[in-house]
């Protein structure tokens with residue numbers, strides 16, 4: 338398999354996410370899918386993402402109208418993520434299991450280093466900001 342830095346942006350990001358999912362399957366931190374952590378206000382949580390992750394979402398999914406001040410992810414529908422395939426690294430790595438917190442930090446750092454490699458490979462200026470703010474400012478893709 339090619340190094341992720343040799344792949345185009347979408348393929349590189351998809352490869353990183355796939356590798357992460359395999360690693361998480363081994364760690365098995367557990368989740369009952371309640372969706373509470375996607376309500377950032379209730380959970381007292383700020384989700385960050387890189388710019389390429391936001392571009393990836395906007396390119397592949399419809400972004401509903403939303404207000405940043407509501408502090409809830411607009412992709413949360415009936416307590417489920419409606420864009421699971423395209424969700425950001427921070428979404429994938431987060432689990433509320435307290436026994437997993439230390440490992441989660443290491444996993445997050447490891448996979449963000451890989452995303453930074455992608456940036457370097459494609460000579461894109463690094464961008465890492467709150468998810469909702471970036472999503473609000475990202476140009477909307479008009480779906481047919």
Ligand code: SF4
Nearest residue numbers: 375410412413418428
């Ligand atoms: S993108 Fe999906 S997993 Fe991430 S915060 Fe939104 S609803 Fe939750």
Ligand code: SF4
Nearest residue numbers: 368369371372374433
């Ligand atoms: S990580 Fe925790 S809060 Fe988030 S959906 Fe899973 S069980 Fe619910």
